Amino acid sequence: MSSFNTQITKGEVPYTPEEAGYESLYIDRLNDFIRRMIEDKIVQGGSYCLTRHGKTFARNAVGSLDYRSPEKPLLPDSIRRIASITKMFTATALFMLAERGYININDTVARHLPEFDTPLHKGITVYNLLTHTSGLLPDWGAFPDAYETDWSKYLDEFDGNWIKALLTQQPRRKPNEEWIYSSHCFCILGEIIQRISGKQLGEFVKENILNPLGMNETFYDLPDEVFGRVCVTNEHEVPTPAAERKSGPWSLLPQGGWGISSTLADINKFGRMLLNNGSLDGVRIVGRKSVENMSWSHLKHDNLRNYCWGADEVHYCGLGFEVMTNKPFNHMTEGTFGHEGAGVCWLYIDPKEDFVANVFMPYYSGQFNLIPIHNTKYVIWSGLL
DSSP states (O other), rough: OOOOOOOEEEESSSTTTTGGBOOOOHHHEEEEHHHHHTTTTSSEEEEEEEEEEEEEEEEEEEEEEEEEEEEEEEEEEOOOEEGGGEEEHHHHHEEEEHHSSSTTTTGGGGTTTTGGOOOOTTBBBBHHHHHOOOOOOOOTTTSSSSOOOOOOTTTGGGTTTTHHHHTTTOOOOOOOOOOOOHHHHHHHHHHHHHHHHHHHHHHHIIIIIHHHOOOOOSSSSOGGGGGGGGGGGSSGOOOOOGOOOOOOOGGOOOSSOOEEEOHHHHHHHHHHHHTTEEEEEEEESSSSHHHHHTTOOTTSSSOOBBOGGGGOSOOOOOOSSSESSSSBBTBOOTEEEEEEEETEEEEEETTTEEEEEEEEEGGGGGOOOHHHHHHHHHHHHHTTT
16 A cells, blocks of 8 residues: 655635744644654544634645545545544533523433433433533443443333433442543433434534534535545545445434534634634624633542543543643643544634644544644644744
8 A cells, every 4th residue: 555645735724824923833843743643654644723813824734535545635624523522512502502591500411301310310410411420331441341331232122212221331430429431421411402402413503503603514424425525544434325324223322422524624613613702703602601611620629530541630621621720731721621532633722822723633544542632732832922
């Protein structure tokens, strides 16, 4: 197989780095860093979009779009799955309902989902789901010890009710005892949104977030016509035509914890909306107080422990958002918030620096490596003037 593409493709942007308060030297260093990761077979490619003081000054890409055709370049407008960044959209949608009086973040989940009205689950709150403190289903591989997560085999017993099937799995902890990363909890939040709104989660998000922000290339279900622009790193990421998609247990879950695919420019719009306290270009999505609540360090002083993937501290402190509480942290300012997604991708908003940065760094053959997750942030934040 031939080498992956290492030609830089620059997207059109209205400002130079210096006009936005950023040093151009670090754009060159970032490009060189991504090229080195490609040469070392850490990533298949890398792309990024940077905005400061409301001025987008870089939207570039290097590497290959598709592992099957290494010569085909990853482009600034390529589409990539954003995995757990999806959780930020779910949290924002939930707060939109809270602003309309439909839900309180301190509500028990049982108030909205009767399936939770059991002795084991009735104490779990919406807050617990948002902060990963419910004790329910850890993500796959989060702990070295075996932990059964195959709830799907119980679906027939509960006539296809996926929530009842899921709740057959014994909680790892009681609520508020431990920070346990759980994408399933955001699917449960998605179900709450669906039952309150009467709409499918993707439909609600599209009508109330994506369309108002002009995020026209952001999808829960990829349309067939964009398949040629989708970045894939292994056979599991190859899009399936709509006519060939099979239903199964996972299709029952609202995609609250994963599922969105998007472009650099669209995700940057979402980040700029949050940086601007809930509005962008005159369009209000959520109020300032909702953004403050989601991006505040709720768990900073709760002395919770985090044993997921061998960690020992809790950095994920917001309501659906990760919040940087330890300074310095990869050069990001304390109070920077956002989310990472498997793959690698991330979106971070630095209010003190008036800065939004988002990247797609697709792994080489899907192999996990911390370098594109963390080291990239050092390079990017170093360019701030």
